[in-house]
Amino acid sequence: MSQAESSRAVLVLAHTGRRDAVDAAVSVVERLHAAGLTPALLARDVDRLQVLVGERLNRVPLAVVGRDITLAQCEVGMVLGGDGSILRAAELVRGADLPLMGVNLGHIGFLAESERTELDSSVQWVVDHDYTVERRMAIDVRIWREGEQVASSWALNEASIEKKSRERMIDLVVDIDGSPVSAFGCDGVVMATPTGSTAYAFSAGGPVVWPEVEALVMVPISAHALFARPLVVDPDSVMAVEILQHEDEEAVLWCDGRRSVDLPAGSRVEVTRSAEPVRLARVNQTPFSERLVDKFNLPTSGWRGPVASEVRPEDDGVAGTRTVDPTSHPIGAEMATERGTLRHDAAQKEDGQ
Incomplete structure (x- = not known):
């Protein structure tokens, strides 16, 4: 029985035309192997990486897709690049029912699950199988x-x-x-x-x-x-x-x-x-609204957050009575402090101080 058949296999896909993606791919391959998993690569990617970082790559046992392993034998695909790389990966695994985890090395990266600074964490998520699979309509x-x-x-x-x-x-x-x-x-x-x-x-x-x-x-x-x-x-x-x-x-x-x-x-x-969705591996349960703000760098200054409300004794115990506490949010607290300072200054003027 080959190593690929006896251990968990992870497909690694990278934009081999970019040096940062090449370095990230080799790092992921090394870390997967160190954790006891089998890194699987396309034959064309192996050839390209051999040219660029042959000495380093030769030290890690690899499984070549189509020769040593099939896509169906991989449990997840790690895609290192931007949204374009993820779209290429989705085309490659179409029909294999293989979830993809994107690590953004590009610009916006809406489809990616993590950023380049989280590369080590992304590998660990895969090692620990700490992800859920989200189905996206195609x-x-x-x-x-x-x-x-x-x-x-x-x-x-x-x-x-x-x-x-x-x-x-x-x-x-x-x-x-x-x-x-x-x-x-x-x-x-x-x-x-x-x-x-x-x-x-x-x-x-x-x-x-x-x-x-x-x-x-x-x-x-x-x-x-x-x-x-x-x-x-x-x-x-x-x-x-x-x-x-x-x-x-x-x-x-x-x-x-x-x-x-x-x-x-x-x-x-x-x-x-389509009856066949694209499967994306997800770890972060970040609301889409937050991803939208982050990716497009949208202005949100002045936001006070959800209204904090509760029934208080001074409301005479009337059921359903609610009072808003703006200081429950940092911006609200800051603005409340400013208003308090203004009222104090105004009171001093009225008293002739």
């Missing part, structure tokens, strides 16, 4: 021409239809559940999941949808129309876009910015909820 995408399905794909974030020629718009019709909603010229349309609402759809002016909300989002891009608002629809709806039959009217479909299909005039793209 979408299936089907392309039709002249009544026949010609291609299909899927996406975790979004399927975007974009104009192919920079100097031209595309004319299209959008429909929901087989009923037309509007027709207009535009630069494109984004059809997104709640996870993708903070990606391309957000940049196009779409709403931010909390990940636990089950819904689909459609957002026009630079539409020339009076009604071209973002739409939020039932998760079991069918969102569709038809490219109108105009001369030289061509578009391109992108799924998560990774997989593309050309769309000549007359093409129809249908998007539905």
Whole structure:
């Protein structure tokens, strides 16, 4: 029996074109091995890492996916990079039912569970199996021409239809559940999941949808129309876009910015909820609102926090009577102190002091 078959295996995926990701990958591999787990890597990543840090990597026994181990034998995948790396990893493990834990080495990193400063902790979470698995909605995408399905794909974030020629718009019709909603010229349309609402759809002016909300989002891009608002629809709806039959009217479909299909005039793209979600390993139970504030560096100064209330003896014991204690929050206490100082100064002036 091989080491990979006799011990827990963890898939390690890194952006080998970035030195910080390479160093992080080797560190994770070493720490997993030291904890008695088997690090598993793709053959192409092993070859690349051998070139960059061969001497260090040679000291650690590895399992190569496809040769020594299958994806199904790995219990979790650690992805070292930004959201793009996680999207690549989601494509790789599609169908393997493998949860992914992202360590953000990029910029915003909405999909990542931890930051680069928590690399050691992330390894320990995996070693201790100290994580839960969250299922994120994905979408299936089907392309039709002249009544026949010609291609299909899927996406975790979004399927975007974009104009192919920079100097031209595309004319299209959008429909929901087989009923037309509007027709207009535009630069494109984004059809997104709640996870993708903070990606391309957000940049196009779409709403931010909390990940636990089950819904689909459609957002026009630079539409020339009076009604071209973002739409939020039932998760079991069918969102569709038809490219109108105009001369030289061509578009391109992108799924998560990774997989593309050309769309000549007359093409129809249908998007539905996928039966196969993407599984993300989670440790931090941070509310999404806090992640939103942190990732986008949103201003929250002046926030006093939830209202603290209780029934007090001076309320004569009347049931349901509530008094607010603003000093229960640090900002409230600070403001209360300032108000008290102002009242004291005013009283001194009235007394002629």
